[in-house]
Amino acid sequence: MAVFTVDFGHCLSGGDTGAGGNGYREENLTRLIGNLVIIGLRNYGHTVHAIQLDYANSVAESLNYRVNRILAINPTQSISIHINAGGGTGVEVWGDNLCKDMCNRICSNISNQFDMDNRGFKNGCEDLALVGLYGSSSIPALLVECFFIDSLADCNKLNIQKYADCIVAGILNQAVEKNNTIIEEGVKFNMKNVVVFTREFEGDGLIAQMWASALPEGIAVNNYKKIDYSKVENVYAVGGNIGTYTGYLKPENFVAGGADRWATLRNFQAKIGK
Numbered sequence: 666m667a668v669f670t671v672d673f674g675h676c677l678s679g680g681d682t683g684a685g686g687n688g689y690r691e692e693n694l695t696r697l698i699g700n701l702v703i704i705g706l707r708n709y710g711h712t713v714h715a716i717q718l719d720y721a722n723s724v725a726e727s728l729n730y731r732v733n734r735i736l737a738i739n740p741t742q743s744i745s746i747h748i749n750a751g752g753g754t755g756v757e758v759w760g761d762n763l764c765k766d767m768c769n770r771i772c773s774n775i776s777n778q779f780d781m782d783n784r785g786f787k788n789g790c791e792d793l794a795l796v797g798l799y800g801s802s803s804i805p806a807l808l809v810e811c812f813f814i815d816s817l818a819d820c821n822k823l824n825i826q827k828y829a830d831c832i833v834a835g836i837l838n839q840a841v842e843k844n845n846t847i848i849e850e851g852v853k854f855n856m857k858n859v860v861v862f863t864r865e866f867e868g869d870g871l872i873a874q875m876w877a878s879a880l881p882e883g884i885a886v887n888n889y890k891k892i893d894y895s896k897v898e899n900v901y902a903v904g905g906n907i908g909t910y911t912g913y914l915k916p917e918n919f920v921a922g923g924a925d926r927w928a929t930l931r932n933f934q935a936k937i938g939k
């Protein structure tokens with residue numbers, strides 16, 4: 666299980682309040698969405714810490730508090746939630762390269778579910794304290810700008826639960842269902858070598874990533890239920906039981922899960938003869 670921090674972005678009063686528009690306040694919306702993201706992640710068994718500061722004298726004081734809390738907790742993944750402003754429309758997610766795929770999943774989920782512009786992944790290591798984390802390279806961090814609070818078109822589509830679902834689904838790379846909405850993670854392409862696995866934050870995912878990196882055009886995919894295997898040339902799998910996956914999976918391409926990650930790793934080494 667993973668440890669997450671979910672930062673609510675801004676203070677309710679003082680020197681670091683958020684943006685406003687169309688009758689909404691950013692610092693209120695980020696708390697509403699953020700709390701549902703926390704509930705969503707906890708529903709899947711993960712540990713989640715809220716990073717919430719209601720008053721700061723300045724932006725610097727606010728950022729210092731947030732970054733230092735995150736560094737102290739040392740999460741598997743840091744998540745910061747904001748609403749954009751300044752005359753645009755749609756969603757963008759800032760992050761570091763460690764979580765680029767996660768950022769893109771959140772972007773495409775929100776863009777698809779709300780039918781709004783996908784402004785995509787932006788590397789925020791240099792520009793944003795909540796992504797760069799004062800030079801910490803070991804904690805993956807992302808910052809979601811859910812939509813533009815000064816865009817009436819974006820605000821007219823506001824649905825707090827759906828935003829939370831899109832973010833949770835993007836983080837966990839799996840479908841979640843709330844509000845009668847099913848969020849897909851959007852992995853659909855013609856694939857050459859796909860290594861599937863079932864537990865992203867345990868050893869199986871790491872082994873799958875290693876295996877995929879050694880295969881031509883290899884990718885590792887956690888959400889094995891969403892793959893159209895008829896479009897995959899070769900399917901591989903790590904962990905669980907072979908029957909978990911797909912009829913397209915050949916026994917010679919399956920690494921059985923061991924009693925722990927080291928046993929699985931030994932099974933993997935035996936399979937590939939290294």
Ligand SMILES: [Zn+2]
Pocket residue numbers: 674675683684691747748
């Ligand atoms: Zn903001």
